[in-house]
Amino acid sequence: MPKSPASPPSPIPAAWRPDLDRILLTSDQIARRVEQLGREIRRDFAGRETIVVAILNGTVLFLADLIRHLDFPLKLDFMGVSSYRAGTTSGEALLTKQTSADVRGKDVLVVDDILDTGKTLDRVTLQLRQFKPRRLRTCVLLDKKARRQVKIKADYTGFQIPNEFVVGYGLDFAERYRNLPFVAVLKSEIFLAGDVQRPTARPPKSA
Numbered sequence: 001m002p003k004s005p006a007s008p009p010s011p012i013p014a015a016w017r018p019d020l021d022r023i024l025l026t027s028d029q030i031a032r033r034v035e036q037l038g039r040e041i042r043r044d045f046a047g048r049e050t051i052v053v054a055i056l057n058g059t060v061l062f063l064a065d066l067i068r069h070l071d072f073p074l075k076l077d078f079m080g081v082s083s084y085r086a087g088t089t090s091g092e093a094l095l096t097k098q099t100s101a102d103v104r105g106k107d108v109l110v111v112d113d114i115l116d117t118g119k120t121l122d123r124v125t126l127q128l129r130q131f132k133p134r135r136l137r138t139c140v141l142l143d144k145k146a147r148r149q150v151k152i153k154a155d156y157t158g159f160q161i162p163n164e165f166v167v168g169y170g171l172d173f174a175e176r177y178r179n180l181p182f183v184a185v186l187k188s189e190i191f192l193a194g195d196v197q198r199p200t201a202r203p204p205k206s207a
């Protein structure tokens with residue numbers, strides 16, 4: 001599985017320079033890897049009608065690109081998860097939106113943006129398993145293994161990344177930066193002091 005490259009660094013577009021430390025994955029690197037993931041998934045799910053369950057909101061760009069590489073009949077569905085957090089204790093994943101499709105006896109592919117502590121994917125897969133899908137597979141674009149608190153592994157992973165807070169290609173900080181076409185490390189001064197990994201800070205000042 002490709003690791004995020006150490007060099008050469010890609011230049012950050014001027015508008016984003018005040019907020020971003022460096023680009024971790026360029027749009028070309030992402031596109032190539034998403035195509036490979038699509039190929040793997042196509043091979044494994046060949047011909048089977050599948051329900052693709054995407055976790056809102058971080059998957060929007062990844063999902064749109066990934067499903068264009070899939071050639072079997074699929075239905076799209078969405079789940080919402082919010083991570084409740086009090087002080088410095090890590091949050092529990094709460095479901096804010098359930099799937100609408102009936103997944104019983106179906107092939108299901110869960111798509112999320114990033115596997116961090118693992119609580120989100122664990123919660124989502126636990127929920128979906130209750131409805132007895134025929135098969136349940138998970139796909140994440142990014143994996144921050146160093147942060148794992150729940151023993152869980154995705155079936156398809158785009159990139160292993162270091163333990164840093166990243167934004168772009170769907171991933172946000174305070175709901176911003178989702179529209180960046182690349183994945184970048186957010187500058188540390190953007191975070192609230194003391195909680196670098198799961199910031200709950202006010203939005204960054206630059207407009």
Ligand code: IMP
Nearest residue numbers: 114115116117118119120165166171172
């Ligand atoms: P987990 O439940 O701790 O695995 O967290 C998964 C969710 O946390 C992801 O779906 C993201 O929404 C969010 N998250 C974790 N790490 C990052 C990051 O580096 N940047 C942006 N969002 C993140």
Ligand code: MG
Nearest residue numbers: 056057058113
């Ligand atoms: Mg998310």
